[in-house]
Amino acid sequence: MKSEPGEFSMDDLLNMPEQTEHWDGVRNYQARNFMMGMEPGDGVLFYHSVTQPVGIAGIAKVVKKAYPDFTAWDEKDKHYDPKSTEEKPRWFMVDIQAVQKLDEVIPLARLKESPELEGMEVTRKGSRLSVQPVSEEHWTFILEKLAGLQGLEV
DNA sequence: GCCAACGTTGGC
DNA sequence: GCCAACGTTGGC
Numbered sequence: 702m703k704s705e706p707g708e709f710s711m712d713d714l715l716n717m718p719e720q721t722e723h724w725d726g727v728r729n730y731q732a733r734n735f736m737m738g739m740e741p742g743d744g745v746l747f748y749h750s751v752t753q754p755v756g757i758a759g760i761a762k763v764v765k766k767a768y769p770d771f772t773a774w775d776e777k778d779k780h781y782d783p784k785s786t787e788e789k790p791r792w793f794m795v796d797i798q799a800v801q802k803l804d805e806v807i808p809l810a811r812l813k814e815s816p817e818l819e820g821m822e823v824t825r826k827g828s829r830l831s832v833q834p835v836s837e838e839h840w841t842f843i844l845e846k847l848a849g850l851q852g853l854e855v
Numbered sequence: 856g857c858c859a860a861c862g863t864t865g866g867c
Numbered sequence: 868g869c870c871a872a873c874g875t876t877g878g879c
Contacts, residue, residue: 705877751876
């Protein structure tokens with residue numbers, strides 16, 4: 702899941718009550734559909750975009766499955782969408798909880814260097830989806846690397 | 856700041 | 868339903 706740290710960062714997530722926050726503001730159908738497929742307990746790579754360096758900043762997990770994104774109903778919200786109503790919500794979000802902040806961001810450049818991560822959506826040129834799937838293999842590879850680096854449990 | 860790679864909109 | 872124009876994302 703991608704976020705611009707200037708908007709919402711891994712540190713911001715850690716500072717939330719219960720280190721939990723809803724992932725609002727997704728206004729892309731594909732990204733929405735991926736969120737609707739998530740279940741509590743699913744792992745999340747928290748990715749920082751539009752910063753220096755871009756890359757994976759932390760690990761989180763889904764703690765609440767998709768429910769209507771109420772920010773779409775708020776006229777004053779940046780992501781207001783008049784076509785989404787309480788009766789017929791168009792946009793959804795999940796709640797995620799921080800698991801661990803990484804000591805150092807894993808830069809996108811390094812992800813691209815790893816042959817094991819070939820085909821990972823985020824490494825694809827022009828990959829713009831803010832919520833995207835990570836294969837079992839890629840997830841395991843990344844977490845095993847992190848386990849070596851900072852004692853994170855896989 | 857540039858620009859590739861999208862997704863969306865709207866005329867036809 | 869096609870597709871040009873436009874707007875946005877996001878790496879670099």
